[in-house]
Every structure is written in C-alpha cells, then in structure tokens.
Amino acid sequence: MIQHEMRTILHIDINHCYAQIEEMLTPPLRDVPMAVGGDESQRHGIILAKNMKAKPFKIVTGEPIRNALKKCPDLHIVQADMKKYTYYTSKVKEIYHEYSDRVEDFGLDEAWVDVTDSLRIYGSGMQIAQEIQRRVYHEYGLTVSIGVSFNKVFAKLGSDYKKPSGLTEITQENFKTFAWQLPVSYLLMVGHATTKKLHDLHIYTIGDLACASTTLLKQKFGKMGLLIWSYANGMEASEVTLETFTTPPKSIGNSWTTPKDITNANEARIVLERLSNSVACRLREKEFMAKVITLSVRDTNLHRFTHQRKIPVAIDTCSEILQIAMQLLAESYDFVLPIRSIGVHASQLTKTNMYYQLNFFEDTVAKAKNRKIEIVVEDIRKKYGFYSVNSASSLVDRAFSSVDPKGNHTIHPVGFLKGNS
Amino acid sequence: MQLFKKYIKVITMCDEHGALTPIYIIWNNGSKYKIDKILEVRKAASKVGGCGILYRCRIGKSERSIFYEINRWFIESTNP
Numbered sequence: 284m285i286q287h288e289m290r291t292i293l294h295i296d297i298n299h300c301y302a303q304i305e306e307m308l309t310p311p312l313r314d315v316p317m318a319v320g321g322d323e324s325q326r327h328g329i330i331l332a333k334n335m336k337a338k339p340f341k342i343v344t345g346e347p348i349r350n351a352l353k354k355c356p357d358l359h360i361v362q363a364d365m366k367k368y369t370y371y372t373s374k375v376k377e378i379y380h381e382y383s384d385r386v387e388d389f390g391l392d393e394a395w396v397d398v399t400d401s402l403r404i405y406g407s408g409m410q411i412a413q414e415i416q417r418r419v420y421h422e423y424g425l426t427v428s429i430g431v432s433f434n435k436v437f438a439k440l441g442s443d444y445k446k447p448s449g450l451t452e453i454t455q456e457n458f459k460t461f462a463w464q465l466p467v468s469y470l471l472m473v474g475h476a477t478t479k480k481l482h483d484l485h486i487y488t489i490g491d492l493a494c495a496s497t498t499l500l501k502q503k504f505g506k507m508g509l510l511i512w513s514y515a516n517g518m519e520a521s522e523v524t525l526e527t528f529t530t531p532p533k534s535i536g537n538s539w540t541t542p543k544d545i546t547n548a549n550e551a552r553i554v555l556e557r558l559s560n561s562v563a564c565r566l567r568e569k570e571f572m573a574k575v576i577t578l579s580v581r582d583t584n585l586h587r588f589t590h591q592r593k594i595p596v597a598i599d600t601c602s603e604i605l606q607i608a609m610q611l612l613a614e615s616y617d618f619v620l621p622i623r624s625i626g627v628h629a630s631q632l633t634k635t636n637m638y639y640q641l642n643f644f645e646d647t648v649a650k651a652k653n654r655k656i657e658i659v660v661e662d663i664r665k666k667y668g669f670y671s672v673n674s675a676s677s678l679v680d681r682a683f684s685s686v687d688p689k690g691n692h693t694i695h696p697v698g699f700l701k702g703n704s
Numbered sequence: 705m706q707l708f709k710k711y712i713k714v715i716t717m718c719d720e721h722g723a724l725t726p727i728y729i730i731w732n733n734g735s736k737y738k739i740d741k742i743l744e745v746r747k748a749a750s751k752v753g754g755c756g757i758l759y760r761c762r763i764g765k766s767e768r769s770i771f772y773e774i775n776r777w778f779i780e781s782t783n784p
Contacts, residue, residue: 310753370774424749 291408292523293396294430294438295415297375298447300392301332304371305361307424316340317359320348325542326623331363335447371423378418382411385523389699393442395435397523409452416450436471436519437462440489443469458517463490471699472511477504489515531632532569536577537561537688538626544583545622545683551612552605553676553683558627559604561688564661566629572597572636573629576604578611582620590615596640597633600654604629709752710781714770726759726770729779737763752780 297303301319306312316337321327328348340355352358372391379386382405385397398411405411408431419427428449430441440462441451453462467489468478480503486492492500493515500508513519537558545551566573576598577591590611598604608627616622641647663672669687677684713730730736741762748758748771756773769780 307749307755308753310751421749422747423755 290397290399290433291402292432292435292438293398293408293412293415294435294442295379295394295396296428296442297372297392298426298428299332299334300372301363301368302334303425304368306334308367312359312361315359316355316357317361318342318351319363320360321363323348326540371425375419375423375425375427378415378422382415385525387523395438395523409450412450416448434517434519435521435523436514437517439471440465440469455517459490463488463493465489467492470511470514472507472514477511480504532571534628534630534632535562535565535569535571535573536626536628538579538624539686539688540624542682542685545625547618548609548612550680550683551622551625552609553680554625555608555612555627556601556605556674556676557684557686558625558688559608560601562627562629563599563601563604563657564689566599567635567658570635571632572599574631574633575629576607576611577628577630578608578615579626579628580612580616580622581624583623584620585623588615593631596642599635600657602653602657705782707752707780707782708784709750709754709778711776711778712770714777724772726761726777729763729770739763743767750780754778
C-alpha cells in the first residue's frame, strides 16, 4: 500500500471538452459564441458544451437549445459527434499513460494520474503537469487544466480552481490556507442539496467543514457526513486504479428518447424490443445474468417513474426481459399522456452460470433454444450490420425501430465512489 | 500568410513496421508533386484546424506541412 502522505496525484480536465474539440477542428468557431448540442430533430436538443465566447450569455450545460438561442440568438450550434470526441479524448489520454500506469478515467474528459512512482524519471508533480499541458496543446491543440495534490479529491479541486489551462498545486503545507478558503460546494461529492443543508449549519467554506463537529455531520448526513469531513481535512486515501482495472457493472440498462411520442402499448413494444435486445446482448457479452428488471418511463410532462420486478431465476435473453418489461408497463401505465422516453435496466447481476434450478412449469428446452437463436442473431448482426436481421414488428413503424442502442456510442456517467462508500 | 485546410490524395509507402512515408501528393486538378525530402515527423495540431501526424516536407523549392489525420491526408495550403 502506498503511503498517502507521499503520493503525487494529478487530476487532468480537458476544458469544455466537446466545444474545444470542435474549435480545434474548425478554428473560426473560436471567434463566435458556439455550443455543441444534441440532435433537435431526434428531440435530444440540449446543450452539451459551450465555448468561451458563449459564457457571457449565461448559457448553461444541459439546458434546451431553444432556451439557449433565446439568450443568444447568434449562438452557433454544432451537432455533437460522440465518435470524434471519444477518439480525440482517448488520444489525449495516451499521453497521460506515458507518465504512469495508474490512470483512472472520470468520464470522457477527466482523469486522475498517480505519478508517485514516476517522479524520479520525470521530475516533480508540477513539472510533469506542465509537460503534459504543453504536449496536449502542441500535439492535439487542446488546453487542459491540471490539479496537483497528495490525494484525488484535492487534485480535482485544484484542476477545477482555474480554467482554462490552469495549473494548481495543493500540498500538505498549503491546503489549510488555500483549499480551506474555497466555498464548500467546490468539494467533490458536495452537490446542490448538500451545499444547501451545510449552509443551514453555517458551513460555507471547506475550512468550516473541516472544523465542524463530526457528531453533528454524522447526525445530519450519516456516513456521507464523515466522508466529506475527511475529504475537507485531506484524509481521502483511495488509490488511482491501475489502467487495466475495470469496475464490474452493478446494472446494465438502455433508455431512449424516441423521435416521436409513444401513444400505445404496441408502439412501446417495438421500442422495448430494441432496448431489451441491447440489454440482453450486453449482459451476455459481459457474462452476467440479471435478477431484477426495471422499467423507467418519462411522459410528455417530463414526469418520470420506475417500476421493477425481482425474478426467481436470473435471465439474460431479450424475450424474457421484454416479457417482464411489457408486464411492468401494463401494470403501471395507462397512456393518458404519451411517453417521451422509455428505458429498461437489469440489475442484481450474477455471473452467468449454466447450472440453475429448473422450473416445473416452463419449457426448458424451448428456453435454451431461444437463447441460442438470440446468440446467432447477434452474431449475424456483428458480421453484417445491425439492420441485417430484424424482427417483423420493427417494420410497423420505423420511427420507433430506427435505433441500435448497443451500437450507438453511449457515455456512461461515472460515480466517484463506485458504490464503495 | 493565410493558410487553408485542403484534403488531398497522397501516394505513400508503408514499411514492414507499418510506418507511412508520403512520396507524392496529388492536387485536385490531377497534378502530381514529388516530395523531395521529409524534414520532420511529429504529432502536432495544425493552424488550419485538426491534428495528426505532421510531415514537414520539401517539395521543389518550397516547404509544406502535410498531416495524416486519422485515416486521410490534408495540406496547409496557400490556395483556397
């Protein structure tokens, strides 16, 4: 175990990542207010990133494109191209990998790099940070902000402190004078709701939090209270995971905002077939079976609810997942309002085990055959493309079947604790 | 001098290790120019947008920068 007092960790953040990649590819975009947005015709019309020129207009990431255009009518909207962003961010991360084998991704544009063992080769943490900053700029034309510190939380605090192209060091000597002055909301894991509750306790800065009573924090926030208190005191000691390490998934799911509203169960079935198929394929790929299936629905008023069912025998086939999803939908939704987006999630995952308790009341041979058919269909799709084999139901309304949820690149949100709190 | 990004055809040599060496560039109108010398090869961002592997070359008397971007070539051209 590496002593956390001696560690040197960098947190590197590609500044307004998607927007910057677009600017790098098309430099004139730097001179106009620009934002990267989803596809409005597919009703994914929200702002994903904005450039420096768009900042004075108070455009917020996540707001609908129409609202943003009201604030700034001249805003130039660039259609998001996730393939491009994944390619360039992975290239930038190749640079980080040259300095350490401990590189932990935190989303597409952020990463922690533990350079403790590389200091003797490349110089101090700040020198490595400067070199990475220079190389990313010269080789890929992108600016990154870097925080250098002795733990992951303060490294992230450092990289968020100054943007773009910031370089901030938080050491054991200066964290009390530097980090403790900053607002408590800057700390990782302290979101809007927690900030509000902390303000009620007259805790406004990270220093206030560090000096607060642990009894009070535990009483108000439970385990999380002690956790954020330890973060404020620089006691966070989790390791930057090795590059080969991947956290096993806790759930696998897909959801989709359809190009037009779903008005009845038949239309929902077409979409759920697509989503269940993607979930089933991903389960089988990772060799998992699921014991809980959850259906999530968002209606046209943007009201969202979920409904789930635990099943006695774990499953990994599309037909079974679809059957349960359809049951859940029939039980929980009456289509008073049309559905805007729908999702299927599988959780309580267990490793695929071909030996399981047989059920007297089901045709086990047919079940095994069906599973084989699904695997063959997936093989054909892998070889000849997703649309090479299709169920007849998908031809009823192509608006609902025009998606390959598995093949479409999906960016999965990452949690800092990864369920280990 | 203002430069423009122009995608071009390039005749390359691929060696047994997979390294690419551009030999000729072919302009849109079909004219072919021989690359006389490669002065420098490195990863770089271009002034005209995009990034990739930069090959700084001498073509006749002039010096030109051509980039291998993902899977195609572009030149920092003096003509639009």
